Amino acid sequence: MKDAELITRIKQGERDLLGILIERYYDQIFKFCYYKTGDEALAYDCAQDTFLRMIRYMDSYIEKDRFKPYLFQIASNACNDGLRKRDDCFIEDEAEAKEGLTAAFDKEDIGNQIAVADTVRTALNALPQMQRDVIILRFYSDLKINEIAKVTGVNIPTVKSRLRQGKNKLKKILEKEGLF
Structure with a gap:
């Protein structure tokens, strides 16, 4: 069943179909949130x-075959809110957490994978927010350029420009780290 049909039926009172919609997008939304935060x-x-x-806002949503970008826009806002709240609270020491994780896995390969993932995450965080968001939406959330434009609220040429500039900056950062 397509999103549009699910949404129509949910709005008509079949609230049990929300589970199908959530299950369909949960993994993608979680990955996006993880890379963003x-x-x-x-x-x-x-x-x-x-x-x-x-x-909460399902009844006010107007279906135009744009549900996925709409959902990613909600996720982006939720992440921005979550990051603001986190910055206002006590943050656990990341170095200590990484040490415990590396010690728990006594395999060199896993340690290398963690190091590479941390390096990529650090490189992504070094990008300006607008470029980082476009890269995460494109490569980690597998959204198309036109969907990214809808999520970010900018036009398609701007998305392409941010994507190109972000990839170039990311490549330079990763080259310095010896990963590219």
Whole structure:
């Protein structure tokens, strides 16, 4: 069943179909939230908040075959809110957490994978927010250029420009780290 049909039926009172819609997009939304926040616990909270907001505003949503970008826009806002709240609270020491994680896995390969993932995450965080968001939406959330334009609220040439500039900056950063 397509999103449009699900949404129509949900609005007509078949609220049990919300589960299908959530299940369809949960993994993509969680991945997006994780790459945007860089924190697994915060990503879970932001993903949950995304779907709570989706449910809350479902009756006001007007279907135009744009549900996926609409949902990612909600997720982006939830992540921005979550990051603001996190910055206002106590943050656990990341170095200590990484040490514990690396010690728990006594395999060099896993340690290397964690190091590479941390390096990529750090490189992504070094990009301006507008370029970072476009790269995350394109490569980690697999959205098309026109969908990214809808999520970010800018036109398609701007998305393409931000994507190109972000990839170039990311490549330079990763080259310095010896990963590219």
